[in-house]
Amino acid sequence: MIAHLQGKLVEKSPTEVIIDCGGVGYQVNISLHTYSLIPNSDFIKLFTHLQIKEDSHILFGFVEKSEREIFRMLLSVSGIGANIARTMLSSLEPKQIINAIASGDVVVIQSIKGIGNKTAQRVILDLKEKVVKLFDLDEVSIVLNNTNRDEALSALEVLGFIRKTAEKVVEKIVKEEPEASVETIIKKALKNL
Known part of the structure; x- marks a missing residue:
């Protein structure tokens, strides 16, 4: 099993990277999340998962x-x-x-x-x-926060805000104030949108 790759970044696209490790170029499939986290440097390290099939060996890489x-x-x-x-x-x-x-x-x-x-x-x-x-989560708080967050996002969408933009703002508010009510989330979001 290949646990991680560390080497020179040769090519980078939103779906894959090629890493040169000691003269061998590894093609690694990545997610957009990993793509967004890859630093702008020549040297990178990715944690990997190797999928072995009858006809192929495919590497998947992750920054985290x-x-x-x-x-x-x-x-x-x-x-x-x-x-x-x-x-x-x-x-x-x-x-x-x-x-x-x-x-x-x-x-x-x-x-x-x-x-x-x-x-x-x-x-x-x-x-x-x-x-x-x-991930050591408290189920009750997740459900509560998720419901409040979703209701706030729906309300902001109805008010004409773009969902992706609103999501970023709402996520930040919920992270800072996990117990915030729907009204509080909406009010704070309106100030930041």
Whole structure:
């Protein structure tokens, strides 16, 4: 098993990188989340997951160990392959996936391309306990925060704000004030949008 690669960054695109390690160039598939975290330097280190199939060996790389752990957890779910797991990590931040699983938010998981209702429910059913235990989360606060956050985002969308922009602002507010009410989140968001 290849645990990590450390070497010179030869090529970089949103879906893959090539790392030169001692004269050998490794092609590594990455998520958009990892792409956004890769530093602008010649030398990088990625934690890897090697997928071995009958006809290929494919390396997946991650800047953060926690993202690799989420990737591996997603692979353990029936119906989720490496490409769908990578799409999930490209569509949502790892933190958002963890919160969606822990709070049982089928809609968020289902919003990812290639994931239907049954698969989203299976992801939550299979991984909820593992995620809560592994990331030491308090289930009650996640559900509360997620509901308040979602209601605030919906209200801001109705008011005409772009969801992606509003999400960033709301996430920051919720991080600073985990117990904030929907009204508080909206008021603070309006000041920052």
